[in-house]
Amino acid sequence: MFDELKAPFAQEDLEWRVQRAGMHKDNGEWAIVLTYITNRAIMDRLDAVVEPQNWQNLFTEGPDGGVMCGIGLRCITKRDGRSDWRWKWDGAPNTDIESVKGGLSDAMKRAAVHWGIGRYLYKLPATWAKITKNGKYTARGQDKYSEVKYNFKWDPPDLPDWALPQDDRLVDTDYIKETQDKIARLIDDSKDILSEESIQTYRLDYGAIQSNEDARNALGAVEDDLIKLRRGERKAEKEIY
Structure with missing residues (x-):
């Protein structure tokens, strides 16, 4: 039972929150994000x-x-088949937004961790968003x-293989080949x-891809590197002129 409670969640059962965000003068916007399970996912589990x-x-x-x-x-x-209730408790302060609802939600998430639910997420460091x-x-x-405030869009980072449900740890040869071809085109x-x-x-690197996760990580790394290089090129052109 406890192994089932501790199993990783599907990505749609996770929510992400920005820990810090800003703008780098060379590389543009950035955000460091953390992930949490939703209360709905806890109840479903x-x-x-x-x-x-x-x-x-x-x-x-x-x-x-x-x-x-x-x-x-x-x-x-x-031994006669009777049962007892076992309890695990934790708490949370009320939040600034929807204070009561936020406090209830956070307290339940923390209590669930004592049963192993979502505990693996504590091993994930704060990560750069896409x-x-x-x-x-x-x-x-x-x-x-300039102290100018602005909004920007972002997507969650890819999770490591150990933080994915077993069904997500697939080796889809068609997907891998498609990703390798896309990387090759980007390079060309x-x-x-x-x-x-x-x-x-x-x-x-892309020739050594062996799993879907390898493919996602390799493509993401190439795309990030090329974005930074293009930004650096534009900056150099501005300095020349």
Whole structure:
């Protein structure tokens, strides 16, 4: 049971929050993000693993106006088949936005971690978001030089293989080949800004792709490098003129 509770979640069950964001004078917007599981995903996991009648949650007032949440599981502990409720508790302060709802949500997430639910996410460091024009999320940053505030779009970073559900750890040969071809086209289209050494390194990297995750990471690395190189090229042109 506990291995099932601890299993990684699908990406659609995760939510992302910006920890820090800003603008670099050379490389443009940036955001460092953290990931969390949703409360809906926690409840779905408990329903699937222990069934709805075998778990419950309780909320009480915590220190300094915060919220405490307890998650109880019905466990068979007696030889005659009788069961006892086992509880694990944790708390959270009320949040600035939707304070009561935010406090309840955060307290339940923390209590779930005591049962192993989503605990693996604590191993994930704060990660750079993918800055894209049509990103799923919006971040607000500020240029530290001009102090101008602005919004920009971003997508979540790719998760490492160990943080993906078993079904997501696939080796799709068609996807891998398609990604390798895309990387090859990017390299061919960017020979004007790439050194021969860089071209050979990229070719070795995408030739060594063995999984879907390898393919995503390799493509992301090439795209990020080319964006930075193009920005550097534009900056050099501005300085010349």
